[in-house]
Amino acid sequence: MSVLLCLQSMKNKTYLITGLLLIILSISAFKNSNSPIEIIRKKDAERFENFKQKIQFLKSEIIKFENKTTPFKASETAFLELRKAYKSWEYLAEHYDAVFIKENINGAPLPKLEQNSFGANVIEPKGLQVLDELLFDDSAEYLTKDMHFQLDYMTKQLNELALPEIYSRDIFIAARIELIRIATTGLTGFDTPGSGNGIQDALSVFETMQSDLILFQSEIELKNKLLSDSIFETLNKSITYLKQNNNFETFNRYSFLTQVINPLFRQLLSAHLTLELELPSEINNKPQAFNYLSNNLFAPDFLNADYYINVPKQFINEDAKKLGQLLFFDPILSANNQRSCASCHNPEKGFTDQLPKSLAYNFEGNLKRNSPTLINCVYSDRYFHDLRAHDLTGQLEHVITNGSEFNSNWNDILDKLNQSSEYKTLYSKAFNLDTSNAISIQNTQFAMSVFVGSIVGFNSKFDQLIVGSQKTFNKSETDIIAGFNLFMGKAACGTCHFAPVFNGSVPPFYTESESEVLGVSENPHQKKQVLGADKGRGGALLKEQVPFYEYSFKTPTVRNIAISKPYMHNGAYKTLNETMTFYNNGGGAGIGIDLEFQTLGTDKLELSKKEIKQIIAFMESMTDTNSISSKPLKLPVINNSTLNTRKVGGEY
Numbered sequence: 001m002s003v004l005l006c007l008q009s010m011k012n013k014t015y016l017i018t019g020l021l022l023i024i025l026s027i028s029a030f031k032n033s034n035s036p037i038e039i040i041r042k043k044d045a046e047r048f049e050n051f052k053q054k055i056q057f058l059k060s061e062i063i064k065f066e067n068k069t070t071p072f073k074a075s076e077t078a079f080l081e082l083r084k085a086y087k088s089w090e091y092l093a094e095h096y097d098a099v100f101i102k103e104n105i106n107g108a109p110l111p112k113l114e115q116n117s118f119g120a121n122v123i124e125p126k127g128l129q130v131l132d133e134l135l136f137d138d139s140a141e142y143l144t145k146d147m148h149f150q151l152d153y154m155t156k157q158l159n160e161l162a163l164p165e166i167y168s169r170d171i172f173i174a175a176r177i178e179l180i181r182i183a184t185t186g187l188t189g190f191d192t193p194g195s196g197n198g199i200q201d202a203l204s205v206f207e208t209m210q211s212d213l214i215l216f217q218s219e220i221e222l223k224n225k226l227l228s229d230s231i232f233e234t235l236n237k238s239i240t241y242l243k244q245n246n247n248f249e250t251f252n253r254y255s256f257l258t259q260v261i262n263p264l265f266r267q268l269l270s271a272h273l274t275l276e277l278e279l280p281s282e283i284n285n286k287p288q289a290f291n292y293l294s295n296n297l298f299a300p301d302f303l304n305a306d307y308y309i310n311v312p313k314q315f316i317n318e319d320a321k322k323l324g325q326l327l328f329f330d331p332i333l334s335a336n337n338q339r340s341c342a343s344c345h346n347p348e349k350g351f352t353d354q355l356p357k358s359l360a361y362n363f364e365g366n367l368k369r370n371s372p373t374l375i376n377c378v379y380s381d382r383y384f385h386d387l388r389a390h391d392l393t394g395q396l397e398h399v400i401t402n403g404s405e406f407n408s409n410w411n412d413i414l415d416k417l418n419q420s421s422e423y424k425t426l427y428s429k430a431f432n433l434d435t436s437n438a439i440s441i442q443n444t445q446f447a448m449s450v451f452v453g454s455i456v457g458f459n460s461k462f463d464q465l466i467v468g469s470q471k472t473f474n475k476s477e478t479d480i481i482a483g484f485n486l487f488m489g490k491a492a493c494g495t496c497h498f499a500p501v502f503n504g505s506v507p508p509f510y511t512e513s514e515s516e517v518l519g520v521s522e523n524p525h526q527k528k529q530v531l532g533a534d535k536g537r538g539g540a541l542l543k544e545q546v547p548f549y550e551y552s553f554k555t556p557t558v559r560n561i562a563i564s565k566p567y568m569h570n571g572a573y574k575t576l577n578e579t580m581t582f583y584n585n586g587g588g589a590g591i592g593i594d595l596e597f598q599t600l601g602t603d604k605l606e607l608s609k610k611e612i613k614q615i616i617a618f619m620e621s622m623t624d625t626n627s628i629s630s631k632p633l634k635l636p637v638i639n640n641s642t643l644n645t646r647k648v649g650g651e652y
Helices: 003-033 036-066 073-096 098-105 128-135 144-159 168-186 198-223 225-244 253-274 305-309 318-329 392-401 410-417 421-431 441-453 461-468 475-488 576-584 587-591 609-620
Strands: 515-517 552-554
Touching: 036 073, 036 144, 036 168, 036 198, 073 098, 073 128, 073 168, 073 198, 098 144, 128 144, 168 198, 168 253, 198 225, 198 253, 225 253, 253 461, 253 475, 305 441, 318 421, 318 441, 392 441, 410 441, 421 441, 461 475, 475 609, 576 587, 576 609
Parallel strands: none
Antiparallel strands: 515 552
16 A cells, blocks of 8 residues: 555544544533533523512512502512522522522521621611511501612622532532421521411422432432432422421421421432532531531431530540539639539539529629520520620630629639649640640630530430331320420421520521510519510620610520520529410510510410410420539549638539
8 A cells, every 4th residue: 555545544544533532522512411410500590590580570560569550469479479489599599608698688687787897787687588578567568669679689689699600419418408497497487477488488499409309310229229219209298298288387397307307308418428429528628517417407416516615626525524524513713712603504403593593703692694504505606695705715704704703813713723733634634735734724715615515415305206206196295296386387486496406596507696685574473564674685795786686685495494494584484384475475565565676576476375385395395404414523632722622513
């Protein structure tokens, strides 16, 4: 063969190979464009555009009403369509920019202070929850100007939003977090304060998640058919259940949680791991409050106590906990060596003192508030009734230096501790330091934070029911479940006391503690009700001394509430029945105390005596004293000192 023919043959082969490569790349591109995640990206963009269009549609309906060409009911209907469009977009939108959604689209309808600013910069509420209240207000027809403002604001913010890239891992992470959101805020009515549209909202979310997750069905099935079948069986069950049970007051949240939310929460985690997708911890190694590897919303490991303790990981150990326990019961921290932390947080009284207002130093009267339980107190980002401390170490600082509590200072405390060879050894062991420099302010704070952070309890009667998911119940258990359903639904308790801790830590991320303005009387047993002088959060930190925080107090946990009486910051109510009556009547507004910024709903709840009894049965079923530690038998010896006569736990 001639050289010329050889060259021609090679050229033809090159063309052939190039052509084949182009065909393969084209097929690959075609397949990729039809991959689950590419389809979801397109659908997400379409949902986003649909949401924006529904905003404009609602705006046009309001204009028609203002021009008297259509009834106001058309605006309400358009708003519900807008909510459906948002809920179809929500689970991914919240995942890739929860802060944007909270601040601009679906935040609570209450004013807030801008975080990390020097001054008290007030951020007025904006978005769908504000619209929900406006459109379903008795005076809604006169509030259209406010509605226009909210719609225009959202439109502006959305027009400036660029949708980020979505990956397969995001679908499973976002879906699991959305399950927390639905169970703890959606079905409670938290984000539908006017319309009560929570069940319909949940249906929209589940339909969207099902349409996205089903794109991964064949991939999951290849690796675990049983898992695949269980996921889509649960998703089908969720949609059927929500369609058949759409009455907000009678909706069985216990059944939905045990039959849908928790099983799907567990199944989606299994699918995530089965598909070997990146976990949140592999994407971002920053500590998180919510433990992604937990498989149940009521599991003891659902929240990471270590996140809240805010102590370096290497110091969260049994030795530090043991040291912290000794310090907790040691009155050496007080100036008179007679008061310890256990004086006001007595383990035998549920880590409270069960007094309306705690005793002051040297019996000089009483403090202006009582001692909240320390059981599960760690699951919070703010401490004290007025939220003035931002972590457990700050909380300890306030107690030590307060003239009415320990009336002490760190120099004196460290001087006393350093006189103890036993304490030096304990500090050295806990922090892996030489005995000569182990005792310090920071290490004392760390040790006590670790101990307080260990005082947790998630093994109550209710926890055993909901995690075990019993199918048959005796009479008392039936009342507990009925009480839970009322608490999370009709009674609206769950809109402030968020599951599973049932405190004010806001789900689904549990990184913000809320306070509420209730209008608590100074003495509910007198004929004329008078608001107490204590301004709570509005009288604490200088930055937070704004009108809407006046008389606002931290939302405490209702876990162990049966052993943490009396109730409210001032111990005004002696029994749970008295407390429930206060809420049932609309808080302060119901007893003649008029507060402009009352956050508790002012309408009567219309709960019957039987319903109140059932709610109390539920709250009492959350008593768990397993975390109550026994007192140390003795305290560390102080060398050559009269301090060795000090009493474990203090004298008063």
